[in-house]
Amino acid sequence: MTWLAFALSAGLASAVNVWASKGLVARVRPEVAAGTVHLTGGLLCLVLVPVVGGGLGPVSGNALGLLLMMAVYVAGNLLYFAALAQAQLSEIDLLLRSSALWTFVGGLVLLGERAAYGTVLGAGLILASVALLSRAGQGGHDRFGFNRAQWLALAAALAFGAGNVIDKSLSLHFPPMGYTALNLLLTGIGVLALVRPRPAELRMPALWGVASWLVAATFAFTQLLLILAFAAGGGAGQVILAAQIRMFVLVVVGVVLLRERDRLARKLLAGVVMLAGVYWLATGGG
Numbered sequence: 001m002t003w004l005a006f007a008l009s010a011g012l013a014s015a016v017n018v019w020a021s022k023g024l025v026a027r028v029r030p031e032v033a034a035g036t037v038h039l040t041g042g043l044l045c046l047v048l049v050p051v052v053g054g055g056l057g058p059v060s061g062n063a064l065g066l067l068l069m070m071a072v073y074v075a076g077n078l079l080y081f082a083a084l085a086q087a088q089l090s091e092i093d094l095l096l097r098s099s100a101l102w103t104f105v106g107g108l109v110l111l112g113e114r115a116a117y118g119t120v121l122g123a124g125l126i127l128a129s130v131a132l133l134s135r136a137g138q139g140g141h142d143r144f145g146f147n148r149a150q151w152l153a154l155a156a157a158l159a160f161g162a163g164n165v166i167d168k169s170l171s172l173h174f175p176p177m178g179y180t181a182l183n184l185l186l187t188g189i190g191v192l193a194l195v196r197p198r199p200a201e202l203r204m205p206a207l208w209g210v211a212s213w214l215v216a217a218t219f220a221f222t223q224l225l226l227i228l229a230f231a232a233g234g235g236a237g238q239v240i241l242a243a244q245i246r247m248f249v250l251v252v253v254g255v256v257l258l259r260e261r262d263r264l265a266r267k268l269l270a271g272v273v274m275l276a277g278v279y280w281l282a283t284g285g286g
Contacts, residue, residue, distance in 0.1 A: 054175025090254025102161025
């Protein structure tokens with residue numbers, strides 16, 4: 001498979017993951033859900049490591065990089081699951097897609113990826129899309145601003161953008177399944193160590209039902225597909241561009257199935273502007 005096929009598949013798997021996660025955080029404390037599904041997803045990958053071969057890779061020689069990856073993803077997922085519990089499905093993913101800007105900037109500055117002439121326009125379009133989703137200007141409030149859930153999603157996007165850059169650089173030294181297992185296991189352990197869930201929370205049926213295992217499996221599958229896309233030659237910006245297919249899937253699910261019809265025209269416009277911005281960032285319009 002080409003990097004594009006891997007990236008598109010990752011986008012679809014991620015859409016399923018966000019939809020299932022949205023339902024899960026309605027029944028379980030978001031922070032506990034974040035840690036548990038990452039840990040179980042990592043364990044699923046760990047079981048498969050002997051099957052696909054390659055082992056976990058040179059862990060000791062990359063300890064600092066793995067700790068940095070862990071810190072970034074722990075922060076990102078704590079922010080993301082908190083936002084997911086408060087924001088509409090059709091809106092949160094549009095804000096999270098601003099991670100493409102931070103992925104591109106990180107790839108440009110830290111990985112030496114090539115920048116084309118359209119990058120400034122792309123960055124501007126992404127910022128314009130985020131501005132369109134501002135909830136201020138209603139009921140006599142300020143003309144521009146974000147509510148708490150939106151700020152959480154934007155902060156998560158920054159963390160995930162940094163995580164994408166780390167994955168692109170660090171995963172080159174590991175077998176794909178081994179790195180995926182380490183990524184999810186370290187994230188899950190880090191989140192649970194910080195939130196320190198009560199034993200009663202960990203025994204909640206919702207954490208071990210079909211929805212929870214679906215979230216864990218799709219987290220693992222999405223991460224593996226992204227690593228495979230990088231390994232197949234896709235740049236950080238290119239892979240994230242192709243994975244944007246999830247954005248429109250989730251907007252449709254939110255609007256059609258969850259009836260999130262408020263500010264519909266603004267959401268659709270923001271989605272189109274966001275996709276155009278990511279396209280120009282990754283390709284320079286070429």
